[in-house]
Amino acid sequence: MIILSAAQTRELDQATIDEQHLPPAALMERAATAFAHWFCGRLGPEEAGEILVLCGPGNNGGDGLAIALLLHQGNYAVRVALLPAGKYSADWLHARRHLPAAVPVAEITEGQLPEIPPATVVLDALFGTGLSRPLAGLPAALVAHLARAGGRVIAVDIPSGLFADAPQPADSAVVRARHTVSFGLPKLAFLLPQNADFVGEWHIEDIGLSTRFIAGAATYWHYTDARAVARALPARPKFSHKGTFGHALLLAGSRGKMGAAVLAAGACLRGGVGLLTAQIPSLGYDIFQISQPEAMCRPDPQADYLSELPDLQPYQAVGIGPGLGQHAASLAVLQQLLREAVASQTRPEPLPLIIDADALNLLGQHRELLALLPENTVLTPHPREFERLTEPARDDYHRLELLRDFAQTHRCLVVLKGAYTCLATPTGDLHFNSTGNPGMATGGSGDVLTGMLLALRAHAQLPAFEAVRLGVYAHGLAGDLAAAATGQAGLVAGDIVRHIGPALREHEQNVYPEIPFWPVRTNRSHGPK
Numbered sequence: 001m002i003i004l005s006a007a008q009t010r011e012l013d014q015a016t017i018d019e020q021h022l023p024p025a026a027l028m029e030r031a032a033t034a035f036a037h038w039f040c041g042r043l044g045p046e047e048a049g050e051i052l053v054l055c056g057p058g059n060n061g062g063d064g065l066a067i068a069l070l071l072h073q074g075n076y077a078v079r080v081a082l083l084p085a086g087k088y089s090a091d092w093l094h095a096r097r098h099l100p101a102a103v104p105v106a107e108i109t110e111g112q113l114p115e116i117p118p119a120t121v122v123l124d125a126l127f128g129t130g131l132s133r134p135l136a137g138l139p140a141a142l143v144a145h146l147a148r149a150g151g152r153v154i155a156v157d158i159p160s161g162l163f164a165d166a167p168q169p170a171d172s173a174v175v176r177a178r179h180t181v182s183f184g185l186p187k188l189a190f191l192l193p194q195n196a197d198f199v200g201e202w203h204i205e206d207i208g209l210s211t212r213f214i215a216g217a218a219t220y221w222h223y224t225d226a227r228a229v230a231r232a233l234p235a236r237p238k239f240s241h242k243g244t245f246g247h248a249l250l251l252a253g254s255r256g257k258m259g260a261a262v263l264a265a266g267a268c269l270r271g272g273v274g275l276l277t278a279q280i281p282s283l284g285y286d287i288f289q290i291s292q293p294e295a296m297c298r299p300d301p302q303a304d305y306l307s308e309l310p311d312l313q314p315y316q317a318v319g320i321g322p323g324l325g326q327h328a329a330s331l332a333v334l335q336q337l338l339r340e341a342v343a344s345q346t347r348p349e350p351l352p353l354i355i356d357a358d359a360l361n362l363l364g365q366h367r368e369l370l371a372l373l374p375e376n377t378v379l380t381p382h383p384r385e386f387e388r389l390t391e392p393a394r395d396d397y398h399r400l401e402l403l404r405d406f407a408q409t410h411r412c413l414v415v416l417k418g419a420y421t422c423l424a425t426p427t428g429d430l431h432f433n434s435t436g437n438p439g440m441a442t443g444g445s446g447d448v449l450t451g452m453l454l455a456l457r458a459h460a461q462l463p464a465f466e467a468v469r470l471g472v473y474a475h476g477l478a479g480d481l482a483a484a485a486t487g488q489a490g491l492v493a494g495d496i497v498r499h500i501g502p503a504l505r506e507h508e509q510n511v512y513p514e515i516p517f518w519p520v521r522t523n524r525s526h527g528p529k
């Protein structure tokens with residue numbers, strides 16, 4: 001799925017109307033029908049009580065009027081409050097004409113803000129993607145009044161006052177919705193932590209927008225849903241052996257942080273790697289061998305931290321960082337790894353690297369090393385680790401700019417972890433992930449991600465971007481499956497490891513339910529022309 005700017009969303013609406021030869025207001029009626037369907041499926045007329053629909057002067061207000069009509073027809077008690085304006089959109093006028101007199105309509109004035117008893121269901125249809133400036137005057141007073149009243153607010157398309165694709169000045173008036181029901185595609189604003197209190201839970205309803213326009217739209221914002229990674233994991237050939245799926249090297253652990261190495265190793269094994277060797281400080285040897293018997297273990301000469309890089313020749317991918325610590329000897333290991341991972345006569349492509357946790361902090365302290373990053377290296381920072389590599393971000397939008405710039409400059413794949421983890425690519429694309437839950441905000445879940453990415457980067461048939469996008473998605477899905485089993489509070493990183501298998505199974509080509517009986521012919525199967 002892609003994400004469009006507010007301007008592109010308007011173009012998409014128009015393209016849909018033109019392409020489908022829609023009569024006036026037809027698209028608005030689709031939006032209203034989709035909203036009403038969502039709403040009525042969750043709240044019956046009695047549970048809802050009196051519903052107040054706040055309508056602005058544009059098409060968002062038109063949606064509100066059309067929704068009021070549908071809810072009235074569905075036996076809900078609806079009243080409408082209108083924001084006065086010098087001009088109303090054509091769809092608004094259409095919807096206003098069709099609203100029966102039985103629905104009470106009042107005009108909002110400074111002196112007469114609508115009465116909102118607590119727990120009233122309020123549908124916010126004041127402004128949508130047509131918002132051109134921060135709210136001020138009467139609309140801002142209305143938003144403040146709504147916040148004081150404490151109604152159950154559901155935003156139509158987007159909370160009023162929130163820009164769909166750009167930050168608004170601090171202290172701007174923005175509606176705080178418990179739910180936002182939007183149409184067609186998600187909006188960038190929904191994915192950023194700074195907007196969480198405005199957007200609440202968001203939902204996307206299909207209104208049949210032009211697929212041709214969407215397919216051709218130029219955007220670098222993407223949203224990774226199940227469809228994007230369907231069948232992304234190549235089938236395991238019948239005559240495969242453990243060498244087919246790569247031999248990964250994990251450099252992890254230090255005194256007191258062996259668990260990070262154990263979790264990353266477990267995730268790598270469950271991620272489908274053929275062979276895994278872990279180089280760990282020697283104090284962790286017994287811990288590691290007992291807890292991960294499927295992995296091989298090279299004890300480092302040092303007891304408490306890593307000090308030695310093994311010969312890289314046998315490995316198809318290397319992960320470094322979980323629980324590593326920041327000892328000078330471990331920094332030297334990282335430096336040597338970056339130097340040796342580059343392409344050479346014996347290795348035509350750079351060795352795939354995954355750099356996480358303390359290895360990122362070491363990079364942040366020695367930024368001159370960034371110039372050594374081999375192409376398509378994967379970095380997995382959380383926001384603070386990322387800012388140590390770049391600069392403090394002014395806000396979430398600025399952080400995305402820094403992220404995009406960093407990935408392009410260093411030609412690497414950066415996984416900025418958090419809700420809607422954002423994967424930035426060397427081409428300047430940003431892919432927001434759709435899976436995962438707050439239960440995963442627990443120590444070790446990042447180590448699990450590193451292990452999964454290590455396994456997928458060692459896989460010979462997965463290109464770098466596909467491997468990382470799948471890994472991020474499947475990691476979140478494993479977390480969702482784990483949370484379904486344990487609840488979010490009780491979830492620990494080991495639960496995510498245990499659910500990696502089922503999460504990846506959903507994306508395996510050989511078990512995907514839609515796989516045709518006869519293999520599909522691809523261009524590649526015709527051989528070179």
Ligand SMILES: NC(=O)C1=CN([C@@H]2O[C@H](COP(=O)(O)OP(=O)(O)OC[C@H]3O[C@@H](n4cnc5c(N)ncnc54)[C@H](O)[C@@H]3O)[C@@H](O)[C@H]2O)[C@@H](O)CC1
Binds near residue numbers: 135
């Ligand atoms: N175009 C279409 O056919 C469709 C549009 N849809 C709805 O239409 C919305 C977009 O409609 P519009 O483009 O008419 O825009 P809006 O309804 O968001 O608002 C535009 C109006 O508000 C005014 N305005 C903008 N910012 C303001 C501010 N800060 N203070 C006061 N007035 C302000 C503008 O001058 C204009 O009159 C979407 O969010 C969605 O809800 C949906 O119904 C789907 C179909």
Ligand SMILES: [K+]
Binds near residue numbers: 125155159160
């Ligand atoms: K709105």
